[in-house]
Amino acid sequence: MAHRIGLIGGDGIGPEVVEEAMKVVRATGIEVQETNYELGAAHYLKTGEVLSQEVLKDLSSQDAILLGAVGPAIGSNEVPPGLLERGLLLKLRFELDLYINLRPFSSLPDVDIAVVRENTEGPYVGEGGVLRKGTPYEIATQGSVNTRFGVERCIRFAFELANKRDKKHLTLVHKTNVLSFSGDLWQRTFNEVKDEFPNVSTGYQHVDAACIYLVEQPQNYDVIVTDNLFGDILTDLAGALTGGIGLAASANLNPTGSGPSLFEPVHGAAHDIVGTGAANPLAAIISAEMMLEFLKEDFAAERVKKAVKEVISSGFVGLSTSEIGDAVAERV
Numbered sequence: 001m002a003h004r005i006g007l008i009g010g011d012g013i014g015p016e017v018v019e020e021a022m023k024v025v026r027a028t029g030i031e032v033q034e035t036n037y038e039l040g041a042a043h044y045l046k047t048g049e050v051l052s053q054e055v056l057k058d059l060s061s062q063d064a065i066l067l068g069a070v071g072p073a074i075g076s077n078e079v080p081p082g083l084l085e086r087g088l089l090l091k092l093r094f095e096l097d098l099y100i101n102l103r104p105f106s107s108l109p110d111v112d113i114a115v116v117r118e119n120t121e122g123p124y125v126g127e128g129g130v131l132r133k134g135t136p137y138e139i140a141t142q143g144s145v146n147t148r149f150g151v152e153r154c155i156r157f158a159f160e161l162a163n164k165r166d167k168k169h170l171t172l173v174h175k176t177n178v179l180s181f182s183g184d185l186w187q188r189t190f191n192e193v194k195d196e197f198p199n200v201s202t203g204y205q206h207v208d209a210a211c212i213y214l215v216e217q218p219q220n221y222d223v224i225v226t227d228n229l230f231g232d233i234l235t236d237l238a239g240a241l242t243g244g245i246g247l248a249a250s251a252n253l254n255p256t257g258s259g260p261s262l263f264e265p266v267h268g269a270a271h272d273i274v275g276t277g278a279a280n281p282l283a284a285i286i287s288a289e290m291m292l293e294f295l296k297e298d299f300a301a302e303r304v305k306k307a308v309k310e311v312i313s314s315g316f317v318g319l320s321t322s323e324i325g326d327a328v329a330e331r332v
Contacts, residue, residue, distance in 0.1 A: 002031035003295050006062035006260065010040035012269025013279040013321075014068025020281035020325030021066060021288040024307070027329035028292070028300035035062065039088060040070035041079045041269075050087035056095060060259055064291050065092075067264040068284060073271035086126065093119055096259045098252035099150065100157050101228075102290070103235045103266075107242035110219040114165070115238060116158040117231025119252060121150045124228050146182040146227070151189045157255055158225035159197045167222035170194075171203045173210045173230055186227065207234070214238055239266070246280030247312075249287040251294065261294050263287040277320030282308060285328055307331035 007022065009015030025032060037055060044050055059065060070088060072079040092098065101117040127143035155172075162170040172190045176183030187204070194202050205213065207230045213220065214237055226234060239248035245267040252262040265283030273279055285308060292301035307328045316324050 002033040003297075004033045004035065004061070004063045005291075006059050006065040007034055007036045008039050008065065008067040008070070009036065010068045010070040010269065011042055011072070012069055012271040012274050013267075014040070014070065014269055016068075016274070016279050016321050017265060017281040017284035018066055018068040020321060020328075021284040023325045024285050024304055024329045024332060025288050025292065025300075027332040028297070028303060030292070030297050030300050041072040041076075041084060044084070045078055050083060051091055056091070059092070060096065062260045064260050064295060065262040066284075066288060066291060067262060069265070069267065069269040071269040073269075090124060092262060093252055096262070097254050097256070098262055099153060100251075100253040100255060101231060101235075102161075102251045102253055103238070104249065104286075104290075105218075105235075105238045105242040111242060113218065113221045113238060113242075114161060114223045115231060115235050116154065116161065116223060116225045117235065118150060118154040118227050120228075121145050121147060122228030144179075144182055144227075144229070146185050148185065148189065151186055152193065155186075155190050155193050155225055158223055159193055159200055162200045162223040163197055165222060168199055169201045169203070169222040171205060171210075171221060171224050173205050173207050173224055173226040173234065175207050175230070176204075177206065182227070190225075210234060211237060214241065218242075235266075243312075245283065247282050247286065249283045249290060251287065251290045253294065261291075263291040263294070277322065279321045281321050281325050282312070282316075282328075285325070303332050304328070 007018055009018045022034065037059065039051060070084050099120045101119040103115045105113040123142055123144045125145040127145055128141040131139040158170055162168055172186065174183045174186050176187050218241055239245055248266045250264055250266050254261050265287050267283055270279060289301050289304040292304060310331050311324065311327045316327065319327065
């Protein structure tokens with residue numbers, strides 16, 4: 001039976017990198033049924049709509065979703081700040097219960113890190129508000145929502161992942177010395193769940209210390225688990241350390257399988273290089289490889305992973321967007 005894949009090319013280079021990723025997926029020979037959805041800044045400017053309930057329902061019926069990038073060109077004032085982030089990206093995470101954000105990072109032979117970020121709680125829930133806006137007495141509050149349910153399922157996923165890996169080590173990253181309420185919830189839950197995984201060694205670091213050690217000693221990490229905001233920051237840092245955003249892939253997972261999971265590169269829309277052939281599609285291709293793993297197409301996923309490593313090792317500087325896609329597809 002063909003896998004139903006929802007494709008959101010989005011804006012800028014998004015459609016270009018999604019096409020290359022799907023070129024590689026097709027090269028594996030697995031059956032896919034592709035459905036394209038026009039969403040993003042261009043769609044909003046054309047229709048005044050961000051994400052309708054009808055489209056959301058249709059996306060919910062897919063087996064997986066592959067997203068390229070969404071967002072207006074830098075400096076454009078046509079799309080209100082945060083509209084797409086909250087109305088599309090975060091809405092998909094909340095409505096589809098994509099509670100795990102998983103980002104892998106590897107470069108040198110001894111650097112292989114997986115960051116597990118809680119994806120549906122924390123400051124991004126939107127708790128808070130503004131009082132007396134635009135006056136000298138303005139007050140803005142932004143709360144961080146942390147539930148035992150949400151924290152525990154994220155930590156448990158991270159332990160299960162670490163238990164499958166060679167190093168079998170899990171590091172909790174938070175700021176327990178200052179964020180004494182949410183930090184305490186994360187630390188206590190972490191300590192309780194770890195008793196169920198005796199084969200996994202554990203550690204804790206404050207997020208500011210982790211930023212230093214990720215730069216100085218990335219080889220010491222295996223799996224990191226952290227909250228929504230800290231994970232957002234740490235993963236960008238880790239991406240810069242392991243090849244840049246052109247290789248930064250991600251998976252927004254609903255591990256229960258009650259709905260589709262969403263896979264996307266995190267490099268942004270890069271409107272300035274649209275149509276030039278300068279976009280690097282490898283992050284989208286790696287995201288597609290993670291999608292194949294999620295769909296339990298393990299053999300196909302392994303072939304894509306090996307092909308990507310071969311292309312990176314052989315050097316792809318100077319190749320165009322489509323030539324990089326071709327090079328991976330040929331090796332698959």
